[in-house]
Amino acid sequence: MAKNLTDKDIRQLRESFELYDKQGDEKIDSSQLGEVLRGLGQNPTNAEVKKIVSEMDPEGGNRISFEEFLPVYQSYMGKKPKFSTEDFVDSLRVFDNDGSGMINEGELRHILTTLGEKLTDSEVDSLIQGLEDKQGQIDCEEFILSVLQG
Numbered sequence: 665m666a667k668n669l670t671d672k673d674i675r676q677l678r679e680s681f682e683l684y685d686k687q688g689d690e691k692i693d694s695s696q697l698g699e700v701l702r703g704l705g706q707n708p709t710n711a712e713v714k715k716i717v718s719e720m721d722p723e724g725g726n727r728i729s730f731e732e733f734l735p736v737y738q739s740y741m742g743k744k745p746k747f748s749t750e751d752f753v754d755s756l757r758v759f760d761n762d763g764s765g766m767i768n769e770g771e772l773r774h775i776l777t778t779l780g781e782k783l784t785d786s787e788v789d790s791l792i793q794g795l796e797d798k799q800g801q802i803d804c805e806e807f808i809l810s811v812l813q814g
Contacts, residue, residue: 668741668742674734687727690729691727691729692727692728693727693728694726694727697713697716697720697736698710701740709779720736742761749805749809749812751810752812753808759772766801767802768799768800768801772802791810792807
């Protein structure tokens with residue numbers, strides 16, 4: 665049995681995993697690995713997913729069984745964020761030109777859609793919804809706390 669997971673946990677993971685199985689063969693396409701991990705509450709970067717897939721599926725196009733997936737999932741279990749909330753807030757404050765602790769909604773949208781792990785406009789919309797004030801400003805700390813709380 666998998667370390668730190670009960671039989672019930674494994675059953676629930678398998679059921680969730682099988683929701684992504686489009687062919688009914690109890691496997692997922694290797695291209696779905698990141699989506700499945702994120703759907704199960706993990707947060708691998710695109711680069712991490714690409715590396716894992718290249719190790720598991722060097723030729724590409726293959727399918728991944730639940731038994732192959734489980735150790736990958738477990739490797740993300742219990743991973744603590746490498747940075748504190750304050751680290752994230754400080755990073756965002758780089759774009760706070762006047763030191764007010766606020767960032768313009770347009771600037772934040774630009775940052776999130778063009779830098780690093782690029783988000784879509786709809787993903788940004790869901791992240792900033794309800795956080796902007798009447799002047800179109802978003803509190804950096806409030807934004808980070810909202811994102812980290814999911």
